Amino acid sequence: MNMAPLVDGSLVVLILAVAIWTIAVRDSFAAVVGYAIYGLMLALAWVRLAAIDAALTEAAIGGGLTGVLLIRAAVRLRPTESVVAGDSPAWFVKALAAVLAGAVSLALAVVVLTLPEPAPTLAPQVAEHIASTGLGNAVTAVLLAFRATDTLLEAVVLVFALIAVWSLAPDRFWGGRPGQHYHLEANGMLAYLARLLPPLGIVVAIYVFWVGADLPGGKFQAGTLLAAMWLLAIMAGLTDVPEVRLVWVRIALVTGSAVFLIIGFAGVPFAGAFLAYPEGYAKPLILIIEAASMLSIAVTLALLVLGPPERRGQS
């Protein structure tokens, strides 16, 4: 008996139900918690689509980090919630929105049902050239070798997003510490978890990074785990957020992109093209880029969650 259609069907129904609940429920806090659950469900869908790398990323970022970010925002916006809820649009706007949403869904559904057969794929090209990278994980090979420009630009986009977030700080707090100060409850359970979990989390993150060359995993997933461990220590009050003017913060943020660019430009004289790797050195160079990117991604993601500076350095 083949149970797979039942599993897939239930999963799709659950995902859609949680998505609808997320937009329908009145309480924003509940909606945000619903969104975190939705992210985890979606990760299961990615597993069913045989995209384990994407599943790990979705669970860590879509469910985890986005959840933390939105929960913090929902708590701060709670006092305004009942006021803004009064701005609900008129019924005809809702009806028009429903028609628009239905039309877009229908169009996309038609596209899905009429996708070309046989499906176009780049998998054979990847399989043909993957040996030259020394990697076993095709997704990592695409990210760091075949489409490395995308990944480089994305690392830069993360830093730009953080600069944009910081630029929202009021002038008097510029260069200060982001977010509120968390008080340490020395014997609290959160402090206990924040002492116990980070060593484990760091080991798991390095493992995920290391196996990313050959198995599902890589710098994004590992960087997210490191960011989560740092955020846990900050929220338990064990450590404070660094002032964003500090030199080591700035260096940590740009190291990943800088290493990526240096190795990329080194490819011009040594391998004949930007971001080309010399014969036989592809894997070590990719690992260096990944290690540097992992640290930068971890610091950037955590600081993106914490938001713009809101306190003076001394406080």
Added chain:
Amino acid sequence: MSATTLFGLCGALLVGVGIYGLVVNPQPLRKILSFNLIGSGVFLLFGVVARRGAALGMGGDPVPQALVITGIVVAFSATALAVALLLRLHDASGTASLTTKESPEPSDT
């Protein structure tokens, strides 16, 4: 109907659900949430295209999969920026409403 098609239809519906929430819900935070629903629906469509391209022992075409991974990270950074803008609006004006009103007090509805 194959499982891949099923998830494709799920992605199409998620985009629709997200668009409806984006237009109808007055709360900016909920609009950000809805926008993320649209994004995840689009990513799921990418996943379907990737899955259909399975060949040579690979579970799917790795190129769209890699694009989705970068996409998820960029979507997160955009969400973080949107949330930061929203919280700044809240701090600066004391409200989180997107409608402009004649009088500053928010109690006219």
Added chain:
Amino acid sequence: MSQLLDLWSIVAVSAGVFFFLAGTVGLLRFPDTLTRLHALTKADNLGLGLVVLGLLPRVSSPLAGLKLVCVWLLVLLAGAIASQLIARTAHRSGPKA
């Protein structure tokens, strides 16, 4: 021998799923936060534990089995601490539905 292991997997995973079901029903039906948490712990700790025990004979290598057990232990830790934090918040903010 392999049939016995299959039987063990079926029994253990089914029992685990039963506890998940019971925990979910409790989460939806119980009247207040503390009793709901009580229901959840059954699903998290016992249900997942039984599922892991049921899957252990089917792993390809001892390392994979170790990972499964680690997943269970981490969920135990996270579940216990999250429950404690939620319970304390509920306790401080007074009895509510």
